[in-house]
Amino acid sequence: MKFFSPNFRNSLLNRSIAAARQSWVAGGLSQQVTRTRLFLKKQLWVWPIIAVILLFVIGVFVQSAIERTMKANLSAGLTAFRDLQTQMLISWLRVQESNAQAEANDLDVRQHIYELIKTDPSEKADAETLSRIRNELTKEVSALLSSHSYDGYFVANRNHEIIASSDQELIGQKNVVEYDKFLDRIYDGEATVTPPFPSVVRMDTEQGEMRTGQPVMYAAAPVRDDSFQVVGALALRIRPDEEFTRILQLGQVGETGETYAFNRDGMLVSNSRFDEELILLGLIPDEAESRSILRLLVRDPGGNMTTGYRPNQRRSKLPMTFMVRDAVDGNTNVNVDGYNDYRGVPVVGAWTWIPKYDIGLAVEVDVAQSYRPLFILKQTFWGLYTLLGLAAIAIFIFTVIVAKLQRKAQAAAIEAQQLGQYTLEEKIGSGAMGEVYKGFHSMLRRPTAVKLLNPEIVNDNSVARFEREVQITCKLNNPHTIAIYDYGRTPEGVFYYAMEYLSGIDLQKMVETYGPLSESRVLQILDQICSSLYEAHSLGLVHRDIKPANLMLNRRGGVPDVVKVLDFGLVKAVDDDKQFKMTTADSLTGTPLYMSPEAIQTPAAVDARSDLYAVGAVGYYLLTGRPVFEARNLVELCNLHVTETPAAPSEFSGDSISDQLESALLSCLEKSPSKRPQTARDLSMLLHRSPHFQEWTFEDADAWWGKFERGIRPDRPSSSQSSKKKEGEATSSSKDASGKGASDDDPPPSMDRTIIQ
Template structure:
């Protein structure tokens, strides 16, 4: 007598066989490693190549960053310097416009023009003390230490010191500045050595002290220039300090220089310059140090036989004097002979250059650390990476085989898989049943080949968010879990019906009443989601299922909350590509295109309006040859009214509601799903007839039974499909 196996024997046998395969694969781990003996070599070579490329890329990036930093420092210092120079010009111009000063200057000019006039006549006049008294508070208030007044013959007719009165400017540099001022312009002279005795920075009285002037023209009542007023500034004071507003590293400095390469501002290395013999003990660097390349590192104790006057200008000084801005991050010797990098520019309006530089050792410290670290870690990293690489391949293969074995056994936890309903880019949906429960179930799980931490996290987030929603028009989640083999799945209600996209494809545009009835149910589902701070973000016809459920025709289920956005969950940004355009282009709101990170519930309202438009007309609101053309229309183009699009009368109130949903500005739409539901009820509340809907579904059932199916198709983005 032949005995028949029990009904579950075959399935149990397959499950046992699958588990046996998993155990066998685990036991063959050593064998697999032997078969992959070449992987350590490949991994080592690959890591070496990648490491070299990365090191070169990092070094290139560091050089580019250094170039950008030098340029930024230079621009910052030059900007600060220009602001300071302009402010000094404005001070001088304001003083030169003073009425009393102009009267005193006119009187001094008259005295200077008399045939018998001499220095004594000017110094003994009553006007000079008055002028000094007039300017004293101005000079003290702006940190200036003197003044001069030059007549049109460039003769000094007034000064804070008597010994300068009567002198005439003879040097070409000051002559050019004074001529410009006498032509009616304000300006600041380059630093120069004083011809009179002045206190230096240490308070010692001596000649040749660095000085500069902020000049402004003194004008007569008719506007003609009668004299030039100069307010004395100290180059080693604010002028030098301004150039140190920003600097790089511990050796960076910014300085000004003239066409001969002579320093016009103070060097930060004065002590060092005295030690290597470029400065005497009592001298400062301003107007005493030339930017010349000695050819050797003087700081390191090297000596050159080439006289300083015969040494070439440094690369920085030469580049700026040629009149062009530039930079050098390859390296050159500075005026101390130290290898440096820098950036420079020439200020045509002030006729001097500005450069910023830093010692190469200081600038490339990070690069040297990277090189040292790379070579010291490379051997260990290569060996470890090779081992990990090989192990990860074997482990991944074992995991995939284990998942395939579980799927071949048609068993996911307490659920048995029956026929496949559909398959998308990331997941698969099966019709199945629980071991104890009889109700039909749809089970969704990730492709074994596409399972990783990110996809699992997003998949798990989808089911957790969807399970919070209990509205009857939202797809219901029954259960979720992870098998011992690492397959993440969840079970949800199984739906018979068809989605709205298929509805339009097969049956064409829908009536006003049916459209409003469907949209109101979508509003009900989203009202609950919005109420707990969730936005769907992918409302579209393919994500809306229509069915005959519990004897209720045209019953709507909203699917696919995989793109749902939790307004208060900042950690979800990495799972949904925050800041990226998310959703389906045909149904995207304008704000989801322009600022996708700022969408709110009103974006879903726009999508509902677009779905309603599609139901009434059989066409999307906007169509185009490509995605860019479509999203541009959503952002900019007003929609054609549904009645004009479909060429038939449409309920005016319903049309107004849909066009209001499609407003470009969120504030012009219904603000909540509940408000939209009420507007739809008011527009087409009595146009949907239950008896007509029952008749439609009965007719569909009869035709589908004759063809052997209830619905066809599965949308890869949907949470659940219908089909039998």
């Protein structure tokens, strides 16, 4: 890499990282899909839950579609009904304006009003004249009052003084506040109709009593002289609880729909359809013929009063409803999402503000009535959800009970220490896929390692992997590959297979316990690994997980230092989250430490040369006691495998290493597979070129195993020592130099080691 520019190296590194991440993502996604499919196939109780979820999603979609359609239709309906009610009300108001204007323009009426304005009421003769003129004016106006159900009238001059009226008590009054509010508009030449307001004079009630404060409204028009100047105003009194309220009562839709009017202060100026209910709620007085007009402020109580809620503030202190606030701002709008009305009941509505008459109009319907079909649909779906949920729970409970019974049966079979023809003695290991027991064949009495598939993870996927491991390993006959004896399944559903029992030590544990090995012994071990891999590669099999923990060193048939390659069925890691483990702070051990660059970048493209990369990494570890690369995390480690050139093992070894072995190992660790040895046999031939290949003799190995099996810590000879004598001298020299030596009483690691996934 030193021959390339930094920019080129950074670009290559980034592409390598991206390729590695894409491979991991694709592999993880594929694995997740497979696991999900197998899980759903095995766990029947999941289907009702899936059905509930699917039904819920469909229900939400259907409900949303229906709700959107209902809201659109409801919005259109409310808008159309509001516009219709508004046009009806405006038409009636214009008729009242027209009547007042026509009467104010009548020649006789105008003449009488002119005379009233010119006559001085302070003189006695004029007082009599005024009385006569008023009587004549009343006669003229009476025809209109009786034909259009007007309740009275008054005439005011430009000084806001009442100069004539059907109510004698009004005559002579000046600057009446309730009248001044609209008289100014009349004097500006504009006819109008006032919103309802409390009467100033006494009027008869439905009980025949005379009271002030009765709801009234006036249709008023300017009176003009011959020069078309406004000299006075004619106002015709209207009872709003007759035609005005009846027009709005036409908007009572269904059980809860109503149309009502309100003024700028948020006061109801028409009758509510809920007057009886309002009396019970205490919102209007409990009196005979009590009505809500001019007695009820359209305020939001903050909760539904019809269900018992009561506000903790006076009505006047409560905020206006959402509808009134928007309307008095001059807006015409519609709301189908729901808001509280003056009872606190959720309603939908449409409203408008009529600025000419300073009045607002609203059409409202309870949400419960508007969305009743939707509520029924929701209840139906929730009922189905509940039934399916209960079914899922029942099936789940049944599945759990059956699984517990099955696990108990499996555990009982294991506790009985009898699997078919195999008798179990003791547990010697466990892993992610299962547990390993030492046992023997009931008939042959041969020591056997029996591997059991963990009942907790039994599914089609795990059984298939279990069977594949057996079938692949059974094809191999090399003496350095672990031998499989049998495979089966007990009546209780426990999967197992039997293999040769290995009493030895794996290379990972050996280096951790005794330190790096001598070159000559490493050569012998690597040569045996190549022998096993050559057969596997010839059959088209790639181990993909060569590492010290998968290589067992044994004494077999009286022959010491026999290597056995384990786990040929492990095509990829059993658990991606456990591919590596932390042994010390910021250091990693496990499969990634021996993974080739192509296994990181393109896992599907690995071949036999990837295994040879791992063999080179194992040899590096055996010689130096450290992996090829050390990193703080998995990503950094993979980047090093992809981009960094490894340091020569001689830089970390306490002994000298021959050029031939170092060259062989570094050729295995080339980034490009084409630059590595192409077969395991090619690598074996490179190992044979080392001048130290024959230095580790049968006697050396036999002596080492003799001490190991007697519980004495074996000494490690240097690469230049080829005999027991030299080994003893080196041991003595090592003790003299260090001032201490290994005690003969130090126990060796357990010899009962076998394959553990």
